[in-house]
Amino acid sequence: MKKISILGCGWLGLPLAKALLENKHQINGSTTTHEKLITLENAGIQPFLIDVPVNLNEDSLDAKKFSTTMHHFLAGSETLIIDIPPQLRAYSDTFAANTFVKKIAILIPFIERSTIENVLFVSSTSIFGEGQKTVTATSFPSPDTESGKQLLESEQLLQSNKNFKTTAIRFGGLIGANRQPAKFLAGKENLANPDAPVNLIHQQDCIGIILKIIATNCWDETFNAVTSFHPTREQYYTQKAAELNLALPKFDHSKxxxxxxxENDKVVQLLKYTFAQPNL
Incomplete structure (x- = not known):
């Protein structure tokens, strides 16, 4: 049995924590809302209220409170899972630059002073630009969005630190547990890139891959995690809208x-992982 701290018990982090509990691990979990503390506690997770700041004034009461909470959150844990989104839309364009990277930088000294040996950083395939065509395990990222750029820089910041080992896992579009992008596209018109392939992964496989990484101690690695299922955007979202009895989306073919x-080559070859939901 290992003690694992999960920073961010949201859409993925909470069911992941429950799966780890079923595997007899002891779990510390964080949330940014008071209301969810009881949810974590009822699930058997030791709850912590943590909202990582962009700046930390060490002399302030808030900073001292944050430091004390982080100390207890990480104490005794061997592995830290970081699953917090960049959420750059919450900031102005001028302030958004490096906000997520700053949060990760604030976390690092706490990790260094703790019992943490391994970090699993939940990243995204958005670190690859749309013009990169085919992406394999050896493809170098070329992000064309601000969130993609900050996720890549955060990966590099963690993986360059020699005080702990970091594995980054870049998930594609997330679906499952009532999360289906077709619902947001239903009835919309003039949608771009009808012939672009989709790169998706089900929540069940996100959890399965993380469990495999922890079980096999596969650290100091980077994985691109999507299924091998790549229909076009138009094919996939039109079919899903029809299955859900939603208004069909309409795509723009003028451009x-x-x-x-x-590609998920490394997930399959190194982890020897078999997807539970290969066709989404």
């Missing part, structure tokens, strides 16, 4: 489609 295929 060439831009998109990429993410």
């Amino acid at each position: 060439p489609s831009i998109g990429k295929i993410i």
